[in-house]
Amino acid sequence: MIPVDTGDAPVRALFTTRHGGVSTGPFASLNLGATTGDSAESVRANREVLADVLGVDAARVAVAMQVHGAAACSVGPDGGDGRFTGSLEGVSECDALVTRSAGIPVLAMGADCPVVCMWDSHGEVVAAVHAGWRGLVAGVIRAAVDRTGASPGVLHAAVGPHVRPCCYPVDVDLRRTMATTYGDDVVHGDAIDLGRAARRALETAGVAPERIRVEDACTSCDARRFFSYRRDGAATGRQAAIIWIEETGS
Numbered sequence: 061m062i063p064v065d066t067g068d069a070p071v072r073a074l075f076t077t078r079h080g081g082v083s084t085g086p087f088a089s090l091n092l093g094a095t096t097g098d099s100a101e102s103v104r105a106n107r108e109v110l111a112d113v114l115g116v117d118a119a120r121v122a123v124a125m126q127v128h129g130a131a132a133c134s135v136g137p138d139g140g141d142g143r144f145t146g147s148l149e150g151v152s153e154c155d156a157l158v159t160r161s162a163g164i165p166v167l168a169m170g171a172d173c174p175v176v177c178m179w180d181s182h183g184e185v186v187a188a189v190h191a192g193w194r195g196l197v198a199g200v201i202r203a204a205v206d207r208t209g210a211s212p213g214v215l216h217a218a219v220g221p222h223v224r225p226c227c228y229p230v231d232v233d234l235r236r237t238m239a240t241t242y243g244d245d246v247v248h249g250d251a252i253d254l255g256r257a258a259r260r261a262l263e264t265a266g267v268a269p270e271r272i273r274v275e276d277a278c279t280s281c282d283a284r285r286f287f288s289y290r291r292d293g294a295a296t297g298r299q300a301a302i303i304w305i306e307e308t309g310s
């Protein structure tokens with residue numbers, strides 16, 4: 061687990077690594093993705109382990125059926141309605157989940173794609189975003205910021221581990237698209253910098269640069285800690301960003 065420092069906000073957030081679960085082979089061990097080829101039993105067990113370790117109610121965790129798009133969805137006080145460890149299905153087809161309900165963890169998964177936690181200083185709203193290149197080009201970060209309903213000036217963001225330019229050469233058309241959308245400096249030779257693009261998207265949406273952090277670990281380089289689609293192909297697991305508003309004792 062990689063904890064995210066949320067300062068004084070009554071919010072907890074972290075990025076998972078591949079450690080701590082029960083899956084084997086290419087999914088070893090904390091694979092959270094249900095559409096990876098891993099067994100449903102293992103994914104369910106991993107999700108239960110994660111909820112236990114974090115001290116959250118697994119039945120309330122909300123995860124989306126991610127489609128590499130730019131839709132952001134709101135999650136209410138019932139959270140994921142038990143599907144996180146029940147049917148293992150996502151609550152809706154979207155790539156960003158936003159909630160204003162305390163005690164409802166929202167989760168976004170990736171194997172190389174940046175996953176992003178967002179929160180506001182007062183702990184009134186949180187978001188988890190899956191922001192791969194398709195989502196970044198489509199505008200998923202802006203959609204998530206808008207969906208929070210908060211002034212971007214009060215938002216913080218942490219961009220999780222993702223595939224870095226050292227391991228992410230792409231074709232010239234995508235390099236051009238990314239440069240046009242996010243600036244020439246997101247292209248490094250024949251590779252693109254998804255973390256910098258995510259940062260630029262957050263800044264463009266109004267989040268203050270000093271409130272944005274980007275993890276510098278490369279998921280493809282660090283096989284010990286992370287799953288990577290680029291490195292391992294389709295048979296690999298998913299790590300996640302997870303964030304929630306803490307419930308105050310009543």
Ligand SMILES: [Zn+2]
Pocket residue numbers: 223224225226227278279280281282
């Ligand atoms: Zn790398």
